[in-house]
Amino acid sequence: LANEGLTRDDLTDLALLRLDAVVSIAVGENGLPGLAHAASLSPANDEGRATESLPPRHPAEFDFDFGLWIRELENELARATATREVGPDERAILVSVTAGRDRETLEMHVAELRELARAAGVSVVEVVTQSRPRVDPRTVLGAGKLSDLVIRCFQNDIDLVIFDQDISPAQARTLSERMELRVIDRTQLILDIFAQRATSGDGKLQVELAQLRYRMPRLAQRADLSLSRLAGGIGGRGPGETKLESDRRRVRDRITRLERETKRLTRQREGRRRRRDRRGVPVLSIVGYTNAGKSTLLRALTRSEVHIEDKMFATLDPVSRRLRFPREREVIITDTVGFIRDLPEDLKAAFHATLEELRDANLLLHVVDAASPDVDRRIRAVRDVLGELGLDDKPELLVFNQVDRLPEDEIEGLARRYRAIPVSALEGRGLRALLTRAEDILWDDEKRCPGEEERFLDLAAEGG
Ligand SMILES: Nc1nc2c(ncn2[C@@H]2O[C@H](COP(=O)(O)OP(=O)(O)OP(=O)(O)O)[C@@H](O)[C@H]2O)c(=O)[nH]1
Numbered sequence: 001l002a003n004e005g006l007t008r009d010d011l012t013d014l015a016l017l018r019l020d021a022v023v024s025i026a027v028g029e030n031g032l033p034g035l036a037h038a039a040s041l042s043p044a045n046d047e048g049r050a051t052e053s054l055p056p057r058h059p060a061e062f063d064f065d066f067g068l069w070i071r072e073l074e075n076e077l078a079r080a081t082a083t084r085e086v087g088p089d090e091r092a093i094l095v096s097v098t099a100g101r102d103r104e105t106l107e108m109h110v111a112e113l114r115e116l117a118r119a120a121g122v123s124v125v126e127v128v129t130q131s132r133p134r135v136d137p138r139t140v141l142g143a144g145k146l147s148d149l150v151i152r153c154f155q156n157d158i159d160l161v162i163f164d165q166d167i168s169p170a171q172a173r174t175l176s177e178r179m180e181l182r183v184i185d186r187t188q189l190i191l192d193i194f195a196q197r198a199t200s201g202d203g204k205l206q207v208e209l210a211q212l213r214y215r216m217p218r219l220a221q222r223a224d225l226s227l228s229r230l231a232g233g234i235g236g237r238g239p240g241e242t243k244l245e246s247d248r249r250r251v252r253d254r255i256t257r258l259e260r261e262t263k264r265l266t267r268q269r270e271g272r273r274r275r276r277d278r279r280g281v282p283v284l285s286i287v288g289y290t291n292a293g294k295s296t297l298l299r300a301l302t303r304s305e306v307h308i309e310d311k312m313f314a315t316l317d318p319v320s321r322r323l324r325f326p327r328e329r330e331v332i333i334t335d336t337v338g339f340i341r342d343l344p345e346d347l348k349a350a351f352h353a354t355l356e357e358l359r360d361a362n363l364l365l366h367v368v369d370a371a372s373p374d375v376d377r378r379i380r381a382v383r384d385v386l387g388e389l390g391l392d393d394k395p396e397l398l399v400f401n402q403v404d405r406l407p408e409d410e411i412e413g414l415a416r417r418y419r420a421i422p423v424s425a426l427e428g429r430g431l432r433a434l435l436t437r438a439e440d441i442l443w444d445d446e447k448r449c450p451g452e453e454e455r456f457l458d459l460a461a462e463g464g
């Protein structure tokens, strides 16, 4: 070896091959040994140190007690793993590359990924970010950061690595080979949450379909891999290919069946919707970003039991209730699955089927968590989905929820800026103003005059 000491690959092997230590010995031109470098893995530490190295020295001067050194480090490693929380939770590291996003955006996206991980029941041990203009085409992260990550995973007894950006089938393969760990992206995480939550037959069907569509190209990759291992890279045809072909055919068949079933259900729903005799009862539909408090608002308005949770995508299946307005008029009010930015393509189709019901809406109540740090982005994300659904011409009423989490003197200004009704679904505040305003839009459309903006804000300021 040249006199280069230990390379990054040598250090990564410490974790991958579960080695106690690596030592490299340089060989001089005359064949005589040069300096020796030795390193071992560090126990998890706050400084983010991955390995411990000994000062390089000549092999003949290595009078060092390796056994003792390794035993001490191992004791520390064992102590670190003994104190970790045990439980069914999988331990994950989140990874994000800036890839053109500014720091603030990256942080919001990472915070959201953390929420998604929590909703999936994963415990996040660490977040690794890297500033790079774009993702590495093979490994997403740069080489140095990746080998660091491998070691961090080993130190922290990690089960799973979750990438904020979507990773291609080829990247997924390279990454899980290099890390010898399960590697998933945001799309898979969201699919997983949906799979955990789906209860209705229809919902389960949609999620399975989305999962299969997502897996199809990845399946080919995995089978290729087993093929090359089976055949030792020689020849092309073997049991691997047969397996690959049959796997793909099975998945394709299942996709076709599910698609047919989904179409049938869609027709059935349409028929039901047409037949439903509402005698002109208007429909108010609650929409909004996930975890904004939509179900809480439905519960507060109708005093009915609905499922509420501080988790993203707590609601998957649409719910509708009857609601009596102050002037004894009745509407149907519906709650549905929450929206999210950059919804994965495979989930969009599934999602859109559930949102068909929104076509019947006479008014959309767009619920926003007014205390969230990225109100604007979330409003835009929701409006984008509405646009894709062809619902952007529906009347929309912005409802700024969770104002109990805002300083009192900011509420009115914020609501005025967005022309929103401030409410707290949790405390039942602002609900009367909300209903009055909705009633105005639904029935007194023609009577609205230019000054009404102020009028409803006054009502809003009064509280519910
Ligand atoms: N402080 C406060 N918390 C609220 C308010 N409204 C809802 N929450 C909380 O926000 C969390 C999410 O509420 P949900 O009603 O489940 O939200 P959602 O929009 O239906 O969420 P998904 O169905 O997951 O998309 C829960 O922990 C609620 O208690 C509010 O007005 N104030």
Ligand SMILES: [Mg+2]
Binding pocket: 294, 295, 296, 307, 308, 314, 315, 336
């Ligand atoms: Mg909900």
